Amino acid sequence: MHAARTRNMEPEILELESFLPYRLYRLADAVSREFSRIYKDRHGLTRPEWRTLAGLGQHGSMTATALGEQSAMHKTKVSRAVAELEQRRWLTRKPDEKDRRIEHLTLTRAGLAAYREMVPLAKAFERELLAKLSAGERAAVTEGMAALKGAFG
Template sequence: MQPEILPLEQFLPYRLNRLAEAVSREFAKTYRDRHGLTRPEWRTFATLGQYGSMTATAIGTHSAMHKTKVSRAVAALEERKWLTRTPDPADRRIEHLALTKAGLTAYREMVPLAKAFERELLGKLGAKERDALLGGLHALQSVLSLDPSET
């Protein structure tokens, strides 16, 4: 009797991971070409642009990035003068991070580009396919107790 095999190409976690990686790589061309950002820098930058001030720990939690990647991204954005650090008055070990005026300007430039990328990608699907995809993503997020607004 032959042992059971797992065809990875049909295994949902594998397919979702490959798809997410392909979409992420494709969008990376936009922020890499426009501003020379790495993926962790983009995620940190976009998170701060959306939420304003956050700690590095909160950014890591929100974006599912390891603290060393967040730390490197923060340092790179600070070096560009796109980010400021403000020590927490109650606990000096904590820093509140926020985009500078230059960082906000770059963020405001990137938002329409990101939305256009998403529109173009979803526009390649028919209305039924798009609705099914978005509904399926929402359902999986609910089953896995992920807040859809935080993914």
């Protein structure tokens, strides 16, 4: 008997609600939406703008390509976020000395101030999220995520 069929020869059905990739996506999306309320209310930022601000705040200077890789954002989202943060005067672009097609992005004083304001709020959000889990559940989530990341690189 073919593996894709049940005993009564009906096609196998995928229950999306119990499918792990879908459950992970839904959970990540729900957590991201909840956190987005903080940076949206505070500064009117979109998710890509927040991720760009956070990446530059963490690393100091990055290229748009590096930002996209770090944040798993498509280059058009990175480009729009960079343009918006530049319009706010929160970041500057500096062409690479060797390759003029590459720009190094850096937060301005105002951008860095916004980032520094957001860091404690982000950490408090994470603490509140983790507080919903027992110590054993936190360890299991951390270990499980590490195992899955290791399996997919």
